[in-house]
Amino acid sequence: MGYFAQTLTTNKMLCTLLVIELSMSYMMVMGEVYKVGDSAGWDVNSNLDYQSWASSKTFRVDDVLLFEYNATNENVIEVTHSDFRSCNTSTPIKVFNSGNDSFTIKAPGHYFFTSNLSEHCKAGQKIDVRVLKTPPPYKFD
Ligand SMILES: *[C@@H]1O[C@H](CO)[C@@H](O)[C@H](O)[C@H]1NC(C)=O
Numbered sequence: 723m724g725y726f727a728q729t730l731t732t733n734k735m736l737c738t739l740l741v742i743e744l745s746m747s748y749m750m751v752m753g754e755v756y757k758v759g760d761s762a763g764w765d766v767n768s769n770l771d772y773q774s775w776a777s778s779k780t781f782r783v784d785d786v787l788l789f790e791y792n793a794t795n796e797n798v799i800e801v802t803h804s805d806f807r808s809c810n811t812s813t814p815i816k817v818f819n820s821g822n823d824s825f826t827i828k829a830p831g832h833y834f835f836t837s838n839l840s841e842h843c844k845a846g847q848k849i850d851v852r853v854l855k856t857p858p859p860y861k862f863d
Pocket residue numbers: 792793794795
């Protein structure tokens with residue numbers, strides 16, 4: 723291995739890193755897609771801890787929440803904080819029922835989602851999506 727070969731390899735690696743970095747920053751601008759519940763999807767019978775799922779994520783503006791479920795017996799509603807706490811599903815802000823619903827986060831704040839079936843909400847099928855104003859520079863909060 724001569725000097726040239728080594729320089730070429732280094733340049734190649736730097737180029738690859740640059741491409742990876744560029745595509746990563748592009749993805750950040752486009753926002754992340756979060757499938758709610760990951761492989762469990764949006765399913766009360768999965769026994770997934772949805773609140774832990776939501777609090778383990780760092781959501782940002784432009785991110786997308788994807789709810790996948792069997793629309794025959796389930797749906798998604800966005801509710802107020804107070805209805806979220808009490809599992810009152812009678813006056814949702816928004817109803818989704820396609821079985822494959824995307825919700826794009828347009829502004830910072832809290833978004834509360836649950837099932838329109840109050841007993842599913844009470845069983846823990848509910849998420850509090852907290853969206854930060856700006857990316858935290860060095861520390862959280
Ligand atoms: C959805 O649920 C209904 C009723 O339980 C069931 O008959 C149907 O097979 C399910 N569909 C899928 C794709 O799982």
